[in-house]
Amino acid sequence: MTADLWREARRAVDLHVFLLAGQQSGTSHSETLAAAIEYALAAEEAGFAGVWMAEHHFIRYGVCPSAVAFAAHLLGRTSRVTVGTAAAILSTRHPVALAEEAVLLDEMSGGRFALGVARGGPWVDLEVFGTGLGRYTDGFAESLDLLLAWTSGREAVGADGPLFRFRPVDVVPRPRRQVPVRVAATGAATVDLAARRGLPLLLGMHATDAEKASMLARYAQVAASCGHDPATVEHASVHLAHIGDDDDSAGEVVRRCLPGLLAGTRGYVRIDGSAPARRDLAAYTEHLIGVGAVGSPATCRRRLASSVAATGARHLLLMVEAAGEPRRVTANLRRLAATLLAD
Numbered sequence: 072m073t074a075d076l077w078r079e080a081r082r083a084v085d086l087h088v089f090l091l092a093g094q095q096s097g098t099s100h101s102e103t104l105a106a107a108i109e110y111a112l113a114a115e116e117a118g119f120a121g122v123w124m125a126e127h128h129f130i131r132y133g134v135c136p137s138a139v140a141f142a143a144h145l146l147g148r149t150s151r152v153t154v155g156t157a158a159a160i161l162s163t164r165h166p167v168a169l170a171e172e173a174v175l176l177d178e179m180s181g182g183r184f185a186l187g188v189a190r191g192g193p194w195v196d197l198e199v200f201g202t203g204l205g206r207y208t209d210g211f212a213e214s215l216d217l218l219l220a221w222t223s224g225r226e227a228v229g230a231d232g233p234l235f236r237f238r239p240v241d242v243v244p245r246p247r248r249q250v251p252v253r254v255a256a257t258g259a260a261t262v263d264l265a266a267r268r269g270l271p272l273l274l275g276m277h278a279t280d281a282e283k284a285s286m287l288a289r290y291a292q293v294a295a296s297c298g299h300d301p302a303t304v305e306h307a308s309v310h311l312a313h314i315g316d317d318d319d320s321a322g323e324v325v326r327r328c329l330p331g332l333l334a335g336t337r338g339y340v341r342i343d344g345s346a347p348a349r350r351d352l353a354a355y356t357e358h359l360i361g362v363g364a365v366g367s368p369a370t371c372r373r374r375l376a377s378s379v380a381a382t383g384a385r386h387l388l389l390m391v392e393a394a395g396e397p398r399r400v401t402a403n404l405r406r407l408a409a410t411l412l413a414d
Contacts, residue, residue, distance in 0.1 A: 077372035077411070080379040086411055087121035088114040088404065089157055089276075089309050089388035092141075093332040094131035095395045103134050106397040111145050113401050114152065117408035121153035123187065123307075123388050126160055128196045132335030139172050139186075146180040155185035157273055157309070157388065158255040162191040162207045163200040166214045166235070167228075170221035174246045182248070186222075187273050187307075188215065189255035195340040204342055210234050212264055215254070219268065222250040253307060259289060266290040269299035276309040276390055279362050280381035283308060287382055305385035308378065311363030312389035314406050318366035325365055328395035329356045364389070368410040375411070 092107040094100060111122040124141045127133035135141050138156035145154045159169060169188075176184040190211045197203055206214065213232045220228045224246050229239035254265040255273040265272055272290060274283045291301035311329075315321030330352040339347045364371040375387060391404045 076376040076380075080376040081411070083385065084379055085120035085386050087123055087153070087155075087307075087386060087388045088119050089123045089125070089390045091125045091133045091332070091390065091392055092135045093335055093392060094134050095328075096331050100134045106400070107135070107141075108144070108148070109397065110391065110400060110404060111152075111154075112148060113404050114408075115149045117405050118412045119152065119408060120386075121155060121185070121388075122149075123155040123157035123185075125157055126189075128160075128163070128194070128199070129340070130335050130338035132332065132338065139169070139176070142184060143172075143176055146176060146183060149183075151183075153183050153185050154180070155253075156187045157307075158187035158189035158253070160191040160196070161188045161211060161214050161218065163196050163202055166218035167221055170218045170250075173218075173250050173252075174222055174242075174244055177246065177248075177250045178244055185251045185253065187253040187255060188218070189273075190261060192339065193342050195342050197342050206234070211261070215264070215268070219252065219270075222246055222252065224249060256286065259286075262286050262290050263293050266293035266299070266301075267297045269294055269297070269304065271304045272306045273388075274306065274308045274382075274384065276311050276359065276363060280378050283378075283382045283384070287384075306382070307386035307388055308382055308384035309388040309390060310375065310378065311359045311365060311393060312371065312375075312391055312407055313363075313365045313393045313403055314368060314371050314410060316367065318370050321366045321370075322360055324399070325360055325393045326353075326356055329359070329393045331395065332392065365393075371407070371410060 090107050090110055092103055094103045114122050124135055124138040125133045126135055126138035128136050138159050142154045142156055173186045193207055197207055213234050217230055217235055221242060225242055227239040227241050230237050253271045253273045256262045257275055294301045313321050313325050333352050341347050364374040392400050394400050394403050
């Protein structure tokens with residue numbers, strides 16, 4: 072029955088790999104980045120539909136500060152997979168600069184690039200890059216609309232908003248199609264913003280199926296009220312994924328290795344100087360095991376089939392790095408492919 076449920080779900084979804092490039096204890100930044108590249112190449116070889124790269128600044132939870140630059144490298148090293156950003160932080164970038172890079176990569180790759188953007192957080196990043204807290208709290212919509220205008224195929228784009236104001240300039244290179252844009256969302260305001268524009272969501276691995284279903288129900292209602300057909304929007308959902316011979320052995324690996332990666336989130340520094348929340352890493356690991364695809368082959372198939380049934384997400388992004396050590400991560404990735412991609 073489990074295999075049948077997954078076989079049915081599999082027909083409705085694409086499977087991708089999501090990479091944090093998180094630094095484990097005892098490894099260097101360069102070793103971490105090299106390992107992430109190898110995971111991406113292994114994902115293409117194994118038959119996954121795409122590879123998506125996270126972006127972080129100044130913390131070892133993820134040592135890739137530019138998902139777009141990483142994507143450019145991967146597009147040059149691969150030939151088949153979609154390569155996406157999950158997600159480029161729009162609050163610390165000029166939207167035209169990001170849009171130009173997205174158009175360039177989409178054009179040069181023959182349409183294999185997908186841009187995911189995020190609001191980000193109230194971190195010191197906003198201070199370092201000079202965009203300020205206002206870009207995070209109030210500027211996301213204006214930034215997103217300017218980016219969408221640039222990637223739409225228009226010949227020229229200008230701006231006359233509170234944050235961005237410039238005379239119309241030619242769009243060069245001009246995109247031959249609307250570059251795909253997804254919006255990472257964890258709260259109602261961002262869900263509504265994306266829905267009003269008919270943009271698909273990127274849903275994080277921390278959320279339960281019920282929470283994701285609730286966000287997508289809200290999305291459908293808002294999108295329909297704005298003239299968009301929510302049934303045609305292909306949302307993406309991120310899931311922790313680690314496979315073992317049985318549930319206990321898979322869970323034991325994740326419990327042993329994942330807290331060290333999650334500890335990197337304690338490097339966040341709030342722009343206002345206040346102390347960020349400090350999660351109980353063991354408890355959060357248990358939560359991620361509970362909502363993710365962690366266990367035997369049958370358990371992984373069942374969990375992902377259940378999530379597809381609950382949410383209707385069309386793209387599943389599997390976070391495969393919980394085992395920490397590169398050899399184990401690569402083995403996990405290949406075994407997930409053999410288990411989930413087989414007919």
